[in-house]
Every structure is written in C-alpha cells, then in structure tokens.
Amino acid sequence: MEASRVSGILGLLPIPAAAVDALAEFVTAPVPRSLVRAETASLIEVADNGEDLVELPQHFPQRILYDDLDLPSRPGVFVRRAVLDRLEVARASLPSAFDLVVIDAWRSSAFQQALREFYARGHDVSADYVASSADPRLRAGHTTGGAVDVTLSWRGLPLALGTHYDVFDQIAHPEYFDDFADESLSAQERASRDARRLLGAVMVSAGFAPYPFEWWHWSFGDQWWAAYMQEPHAIYDTTTT
Secondary structure, rough: HHHHHHHOOOOOOOOHHHHHHHOOOOOOOOOOOOOOHHHHHHHOEEEEOOOOOEEEOOOOOOOOOHHHHHOOOOOOEEHHHHHHHHHHOOOOOOOEEEEEEEEEOOOOOOHHHHHHHHHHHOOOOOOOOOOOOOOOOOOOHHHHOOOEEEEEEEEOOEEEEOOOOOOHHHHHOOOOHHHOHHHHHHHHHHHHHHHHHHHHHHHHHHEEEOOOOOOOOEEEOOOHHHHHHOOOOOOOOOOOO
C-alpha cells in the first residue's frame, strides 16, 4: 500500500503487533456494505422526534482530533440520547483490551461549514466527504446529533484502521480490504480489515448504520441511517444545543 494513500491530515496510531495477534482471534464476517448514496438519502423524509442532545460523559473514551486544527472551538462533545445509549452497548460488546473511542460527534451548522471550507482551501473534497450544512434536502449527519466518528483503541491507544482520519480515498471505504485475497494483504492490512469488521460488528449490532465512504463514520436516526435500515423516515433533523 502506498504511503501517500494511507496518510491524512489527522493521525491515529498504527495497529501494534499485540493487537494484530488479538484481532486474528476474533474472526467476524464483513458488515453488509452500504449502497446508499446522497441522492437516495436525500429522498428520505425527516420527522424529528424531539430527543435531546446530551454531552458525552467523561468516562467515555474520546479523542477529538479537530481540536488540533485551526477550527472554531466547541462547547463539548454531544450526541442524541439514544446514540449515547447505543455507543455504550457497542463499547460493552468489545473483547478485552479493545475499547471504543469517539473522534467526533455533533457539529453545529456553522462548524460543519467551517470544516467544509477548511478542507476546500487545500484538499480535494466533495459533498460525499464533508457535507454541506446548507442543503435543505439532505441534512449533514453530524448536524443532527445522530452521526458519530469512532475508532477502536487497544489498551487505551486510539488506532488507525488502515488509514488515518479524514482520508478522502477508496482505501477509507469500510469494505476496502474485504475485496482482496488474504495472501495479497500484509499483516497490517489484514489487521485493519479485521479491526474494521470488529468495529462494524459491534456498531451494527447496536443499531448503527455504516457510511459507505468512511470506516469511522456511523449513524443512527439520520437520513443515511434510515435509507440503510429501510426505515420510513429519519427521526433526527438538524439541531442545536
């Protein structure tokens, strides 16, 4: 794998050898891949259920990588209440020594736009990666409080599952490594595949939907979730604290 294809603006740690060995013990099937695209998600109606945003408790592991960038400051890390409940379920489902780490969660519409402009200044970006907060048909998932960016940690160290965070490339697609035969992958690539499968297994089991372009992005209640789960409508609209 070319180094330039696994680098990103925001770094996490490579999977250490001990975690590679541990992951090999947890053989899981690939999560059913998402075929949802923006055009489909935008057709989903939205009927917000009025659920509150709640702050992620201090005991829940978090590494908010955008705090390291030249972006507006935020008051805390928030998600919808049912999202927090499901994150706790996913976290409790992980094997020993692994944990779930939140990288990003709710964004205000202003922060979403600032992030879009940040990447547009020097990076090839499309709405599939940093959605517009101004699109009236398709709400940016993070502005609803239903989308979360997460990774696995190993003994407290947040891991890069095949790429760093915010890599705008096919290698960041959740199923990327599933499309290669075992013998064509390096040990680190097989570990990345297995780690994505483990993350996917606990997140889908907890009720989250995968995002087709980013292994770290999961959602509950937004239009992407409704389209993936074949729900009649989304239950979260753009919201404020």
